[in-house]
Amino acid sequence: MREYIPVLLFLLVAFGFAAGTIALSSIIVPLRRNAVKNSAYECGVVPMGDARQRVAIKFYLVAVLFILFDIEAVFLYPWAVAFRQLGLYGLVEMALFIVVLFIGYVYLLKKRALEWE
Amino acid sequence: MTPVPAPQLIALDWWALGAVIALSAGAMLLLLLEFVPAKPGSSRAAVLSLLTLAISAAAVFVARDARRSIFDGMFVHDGFTVFFTLLFCAIGAVSVLLSWDYVRRTGIHHAEYYVLLLCATLGMIVMAASNDLITIFVGLELMSLGLYVLVGFRRAHLESNEAALKYFLLGAFASGFLLYGIALLYGATGTTSLTRMAAFLSESPLRGNPMFVAGGLLLLTGFAFKVAAVPFHMWTPDAYDGAPTSVTAFMSAGAKAAGFAALLRVGLTALGGMPAEWGPILSAIAILTMTVGNVTALLQTNLKRMLAYSSIAHAGYILVALVAGGRDGASAALFYLAVYSFMNLGAFGIVTMLGRGREERVLVSDLAGLGFRQPLVGLAMTVFMISLGGIPPTAGFMGKVYVFKVALGAGLVPLVIIGVLNSVVSVFYYLRVTVALYMQEPQGEPTEVSWAAPAVVALLVTLALTLWWGIQAHDLLLEAQRSVMGLL
């Protein structure tokens, strides 16, 4: 457990900083509420409608592709840690894995799935 | 559980992986070919898919007598694997032939269609060829993911979207059940390897342990969903109806065979035949599946939905063979699966040909009068219906004979009686199709048939096999028995 003491300290500092900032701002900020001030800030333009709108399906495509490559990265992690023992064999099998995904990546480029327009 | 083995270069038998390598390479090649512009309406993707399937079938056929267990049983090359690899390649090839013209006329002619079809076939092979629950699960997901997208391939059709969504949501739940079952089995036995599980169980009085029983039942639930057994069949009519018909043909044959293949391997290898606790549950599922499938099929006016319920009912007959258990039950199930696959592919194949252009005719009444105007369609459809109904001299009859014979041998008289009664009921709706073909006048515009050479080839192959196995069933049965005997 001892190895996690830095992590714990880090967490404490992070939470403490966030909580402290919020607390400080709520103490020193003068509170004068009115309807205009409570409305959403839209660069000075009067806001129209709800802030929650339906998002284009393009985001979904990007999100799923992100997860797929995220999983690829997760597979790389234990491989990298065990790389010395795995040797050439490990290199070849990971190359095979990445080649398959690279073909997928090339296909995505060709289909212009990563372009935003 | 052994300690971490030092990684070493495994002496691989590459040829045993021939089918897997060929299908992966074929799918990737198809994706890369997107860079090479093709003429509009080019058949390049279909030709390449056929070639890939032929190569993988050839690879496994050449080495059909070899027995190998590689990657520590993650992949086994035995008679069972050979049987199912050949079956899946044949199902894939017939589906490609049926899709050839169909995808073009319905406007879904894209290379991705064939990529997904090849990958789904690969998943089926991995499911049938593994002695490890992890690999079976990965194979099942590979098959399912491909099928979810194929079902929703007609993006412009709301029915197709709905079908894909339903299939996906329920399929994801079923995968969850399966995975949970695998986790519990791992917890109970300390391994996911089927052979090690069998070894552990043989010297442990674990049979009645709640964790083990719960794991087994969750596993059964997951597979029951994939083979569309009642009460896990709800997705079937909607998914089959909404999917492109060529996809329906592929999944009705392939996914069902793959689900049964994995279930059989788990049952026979790990659990030493079907476990005794499963007997009553499997019987109940079999009875429900046969009865609900057949009775609901009676009420359908849509040909695709009718065939969907009929495919549910057929899962019930195969379950009867599983209840009988042992190697005899398994070989009867294998025989039935092969027969069912081809007659069902044929029946759905005819549905893919009905209608012209984007128009599709899928109602039973659309067949009215077609028997005389298009004699080949009429004849083929009649044969498939007779075979699905289990009437001699067709393969479907022989399949039922073997299944019921094995069940009688195991003393399952009530189950056989219910099965036979169900077959009688099923004849009503199968004959309704024949009646429509020959004895009804078309109302409104008569149905056109889209003739295309590949589809005709597929039709002739399935027709020939349905008739051939009706007359010469012995060879196939021997093959099925041999492949069950050779389980590694």
Add this chain to the structure above:
Amino acid sequence: MIAPALFAVFAAIAVVSALSVILQRNPVTSALFLVVTFCSLAGIYLVLHAEFIGMVQVIVYAGAIMVLFLFVIMYLNLGRDIETGLQIALRRGVGWLMGFALLAAGVALFRHPWAAGPPAPPGPPVGNTQAIGLLLYSRYLFPFEVTSMLLLVAMVGVVVIARGRRAPGPAADLPPGAATGAEPRGDA
């Protein structure tokens, strides 16, 4: 001594935030509470010396999957429940029933002794990522490589479903309003 205490803390956070997920009315708030649940699960994994699982829990679940959850909530623009009181009551009733059935099943199962499988070999005291790596890339090589095909299928699938824009062709027969934000799929 410290491990059980840490477990208790993480477990308490997990239970409370999981309850908040289902009790919150706003779906975005629920999703954010789910992130807290995932993170406290990751903490539990760390206490159990399963560092790799903990890492995956944070990277894949709390990171990637939750992004997708939030996106989906935003596509559907979930505001308030639109169901009538009867539907909700019925659903609640069925939910309680199922919950009690599960509870009963759990109690019935746990009253029997759960024979454990063979004992696991003693692992390294810390850092099991390497052990996982060695196993994954030797014994589990085949499913690992099949996984790459699985990811490939997912890539192709998402392009087909969400995008599917092809070389210009005749307009597809997309009914108006059938799909939003996506171009109709043309013929090849």
